[in-house]
């Protein structure tokens with residue numbers, strides 16, 4: 363430290379101590395040493411910015427020794443690439459007696475540049491006049507580079523995420539979307555729903571059941587390749603997504619979390635649309651289903667015919683057996699008539715046994731977790747050929763997400779197929795022009811309601827209860843077991859099926875199936 367410097371420092375420190383009475387007890391030397399040893403570049407200037415004092419940290423940052431800096435203007439640090447307006451605003455502010463803080467591009471003594479974070483505070487005398495300026499600055503080049511790297515990486519990540527051909531959404535613990543990509547926004551617009559992610563998660567949770575509900579918040583929780591079906595409300599074909607989720611933890615950046623730590627959990631949901639792949643698989647599945655249902659129809663009609671045949675044969679054979687008993691008591695067992703009749707009875711009984719053995723066994727299907735929209739879609743797909751042939755316009759209005767039903771899928775398929783068959787048959791009457799079919803599904807008070815409404819001739823009021831009786835039919839060439847069997851299936855599921863009596867023209871059948879039932 364030169365003698366000139368020390369004197370100047372002492373004068374400044376003593377003056378500031380005198381301005382603020384509370385500091386008057388601190389020896390002037392303390393200020394001098396504090397400024398001298400501070401690890402931030404400090405300079406003190408006159409009101410023109412001409413340097414009066416610099417500390418060693420100033421020399422370390424700028425490369426200018428004190429002897430070279432003192433007497434020169436602070437503009438020696440200017441790299442001349444900082445826009446002039448910045449300096450103008452700097453000077454306007456400090457001339458008004460206000461502190462200024464900002465970033466300037468500086469040049470070191472060796473010509474190299476650095477980014478400086480500069481604080482300039484006016485030093486006023488006891489009359490409030492600005493006498494000096496106190497400048498403090500730090501080289502923040504490295505920090506700025508880091509900041510920019512983070513910014514660039516963020517921008518890069520965002521553009522990659524946006525350009526990704528998959529739906530990406532970051533969800534908080536309440537399933538609120540905090541970040542999404544272009545594909546997600548497109549899906550929102552396509553489906554016309556606020557948050558498709560909520561729908562996807564509802565469905566994924568249903569499939570993961572308790573495991574998902576509990577596991578959602580544990581770290582490392584993930585699900586992979588969960589297939590989810592979304593049914594657009596406008597009746598367009600369903601869309602399929604293969605969804606994966608991984609847990610993302612964000613460290614808390616709040617100051618009070620510096621030592622305590624903490625953070626927030628997010629779920630990164632990635633959904634890849636697999637609708638076209640599923641459409642192919644669906645075609646194959648519906649064809650298989652068609653074959654299986656045709657086979658089941660065949661087996662069931664064989665079962666019915668054989669049961670009826672055995673039932674009808676049992677009567678005469680039993681009667682013959684009693685006649686043989688009576689004759690043998692009257693004429694003896696060796697009577698040729700008794701022997702012949704007895705042979706005929708045993709042959710008949712043998713035939714009955716063989717006939718009974720030929721009755722196909724009923725297939726017992728297990729209860730499964732099902733999406734009723736899929737079952738309804740299957741029933742519609744199975745009926746497509748007949749609907750087209752009859753020129754029937756179908757309006758399909760599924761509720762986008764239905765609660766999972768624990769049910770017998772094949773039985774329900776048969777139920778809805780029977781209802782659709784009835785509707786098609788009713789509208790196919792010769793000369794009948796109104797040919798419109800509406801199928802609606804919706805969740806309602808712990809149940810799922812399905813409405814099948816046709817524009818056919820309808821069921822007369824007096825027959826609306828009778829149609830559910832076995833063998834009752836309003837048509838001639840018809841067995842009349844369809845609605846009775848459908849009602850039995852609804853009852854097997856704890857549900858109901860009714861024909862809406864308020865419906866004017868056409869027929870409206872309402873099926874209500876409770877959701878919570880597990881068997």
Ligand code: FAD
Pocket residue numbers: 405406407409410411435436437438439440441442444446449450453454457466467468478480482495496497499
């Ligand atoms: P200049 O001709 O010096 O001035 C640019 C603009 O500032 C002009 O529009 C002019 O009107 C205005 N101006 C200049 N001097 C005054 C004045 N005395 N009163 C009112 N307006 C004025 N600059 C840096 O680049 N890096 C630094 O680290 C830095 N630290 C500083 C620390 C202190 C304590 C002070 C007081 C100033 C500091 N400056 C710093 C500003 C510096 O004095 C120059 O104003 C700046 O470097 C621009 O220099 P220039 O030669 O390009 O233009």
